[in-house]
Amino acid sequence: AHAHIRRPWIRLLEHEMQLDQTTLRNLEILKPVSEQRQSPTLLTTLDQTKTPMGTRLLRQWIVRPLTQLTAIQLRQEAVKELVSNLGPRMRIREHLKAVQDLERLNSRIVLEVANPRDLINLQRSLENLLFLQEHLPSFQSAMLQTIHAAWDPLLDVSSWIADTIIPNPPLSAKEGGIIREGVNAELDELRILAKEGTRLLAEMETRERNRTGIDSLKVKFNQVFGYYIEVTKANLSRVPSDFHRKQTLVNAERFTTGELQDLEGRLSSADQKMKSLEGQLFGEIRLRIASATTRIQGMAQQLATLDVLTGLAEAATINRYHQPTVHEGGTIQITEGRHPVIEHIQHSEGFIPNDTVLDLDTNRLLLITGPNMAGKSTYLRQVALIVLMAQMGSFVPADSARIGIVDRIFTRVGAADDLSAGQSTFMVEMSETARILDTAA
Ligand SMILES: Nc1ncnc2c1ncn2[C@@H]1O[C@H](COP(=O)(O)OP(=O)(O)OP(=O)(O)O)[C@@H](O)[C@H]1O
Ligand SMILES: [Mg+2]
Incomplete structure (x- = not known):
């Protein structure tokens, strides 16, 4: 009864950029630093996914950027192709939107708790697989071609349900009125x-x-x-x-x-006989679908990948990102880079882009000084985020970027600033001090 639980697989740490909890927090990757406000994060900025499977996979891609050049390039190629094919991208997203959480539905089916409506939801979701399949052959990138090759529209599963269950069944399988005429x-x-x-x-x-x-x-x-x-x-x-x-x-x-x-x-x-017979027939069809677990899960994974790639292409288009050149050297060169999250919050004059050069020569270390509220912390994080985005296969907020692959990002930030609230490091300290002085006076 645990056929829906996938086999464990081996994750090689050297294939993933290491991001510790502190860095995840300081860079506001998944959660904002300030817990009170619903401020945007890198995840919310990049998340244009349409399915729950895609959303879950994007989270994984964000916290586990890649370190292998070829693997990064594979994702980039797919994103690039989806960026330049607006029509297919829009139609793919349209159909993805209609696909429900296949992983969840599948588990419910295997655990024998799925109700008649779950089955109809599964069938309606599966109907989109055939439409999605039509758009895949035109793509050249290896990743999209792999998805195409693995595509299984699950037509048989879909018709098992369509032929057995009425279109708008009641929630419960016990009350009858769920099985079509001509089935039994x-x-x-x-x-x-x-x-x-x-x-x-x-x-x-x-x-x-x-x-x-x-x-x-x-x-x-x-x-x-x-x-x-x-x-x-x-x-x-x-x-x-x-x-x-x-x-x-x-x-x-x-x-x-x-x-x-x-x-x-x-x-x-x-x-009584009708009710029990319908219950039995429903159990049988559910069991039959459960026999396709591996195929349904496989498709959930293909859909997730397609969703994340299309979502990254969408985010790149909306936010005017460009494809970075990722390489195995030690140079990071960013022209007109922006902070992906803060650039949306900076309304008054707009975000001012900045260049960055880091290499293994004379630019090994940068010391950044400047007045308070000048944008030092923002700049620091912007470089880290651009590198992270590049290595997860995404396009980046810069006119151009050459990113030498890194294996770790470390951060140490003193007093908690709150960039998206316009509170710099010094500003937070001053506000806290001002409050003490005001109240104590
Ligand atoms: N490049 C930029 N373009 C436009 N606005 C920016 C830019 N960089 C930062 N800002 C805005 O300026 C504010 C201050 O930035 P930041 O916190 O990075 O300053 P800081 O130099 O670290 O200040 P402090 O010395 O107090 O720590 C931020 O809230 C941000 O919204
Ligand atoms: Mg600061």
């Missing part, structure tokens, strides 16, 4: 029987009215007493001897007859 002969027969029973009841009502001459006689049903014939007090004298009293009300009496009891028995057993 016994179920169809039971349904005819139920319909027939309703007709027989109506017929019986007319017959008893004629026989007794009581026009107000009615055959009714309630949950407690089941089926009964109701006769008003005024007409009691005309009740025939084969009516058996069931219940007495203020204005009426309720009866049953041998024929009614017989019919009732048949109807309720048909109803």
Whole structure:
């Protein structure tokens, strides 16, 4: 029952840039430094994904940038191709949006907790796979071609559901009314029987009215007493001897007859049988889908990758990023670089881009000085973020960049500044001091 849990795989640390907790926090990669505000982070700035699988994968790409040149270039090539193909990119994103969390649905199916609506949601999600597949052959980049080669539109799974479950099923599989007509002969027969029973009841009502001459006689049903014939007090004298009293009300009496009891028995057993049969058929289809677990999970992964790549292309377009040149040398050269997060917050004059040159020669170390609120901390982090983005395969906020691959980023930041709130390091210290002086005076 744990087929949805994937095998462990080996992660080589030397294939991933090492980012410690302090650095993740200082660079505001996943979470803002200030916990009070919902300020933007690198993740929110880059996240243009459309599926839950994509969102999860993007988080992984952000906290585990790559260190292998070829692996980085593979991602870059795919992003580049998606940047320059606006039409296909838009249509891909459109279809991705309609795909629900396949990993979650799959687990629910394997764990046998998926309800009829989960199955319909899975089927509607899978319908998009075929449309998405149409856009893949035109791409040249190796990563997109790999996705294309691995693409499995899961048409069989999709039609198992479509052929079995009605389009808008109830939430519960216990109440019946979920299985299509023509799926199971016994179920169809039971349904005819139920319909027939309703007709027989109506017929019986007319017959008893004629026989007794009581026009107000009615055959009714309630949950407690089941089926009964109701006769008003005024007409009691005309009740025939084969009516058996069931219940007495203020204005009426309720009866049953041998024929009614017989019919009732048949109807309720048909109803029970229908419900249990539908439950059983539903369990069977769910089990059948569970047999496709590996394929569904495989597609969840393909979709996640496609989603992240398309999302990075979208982010690059929206934010005017450019493709950096990543290399194995020791030079970092950035022209007109920007801080990816702060550039959106700086409204008044707009963000001022800055250049950077670092190498293994005379530019090994940069000492940055300047007035408070001049932008030192911003510049520092901007360089780190551009390198990080480049190594995760993303385009970067710079006119051009040559990035020598790094294996670690360290940061140490003194007093907590809050760049997105416009609070520099010194500003935070001054505000804190000012508050003490104001209050103590
Ligand atoms: N290149 C830039 N263009 C426009 N605005 C910027 C730029 N860099 C920083 N800023 C804005 O200026 C403010 C101060 O920047 P920052 O905190 O980096 O200054 P700082 O030099 O570190 O100051 P302190 O000495 O107090 O630490 C930030 O809130 C940011 O919004
Ligand atoms: Mg500072």
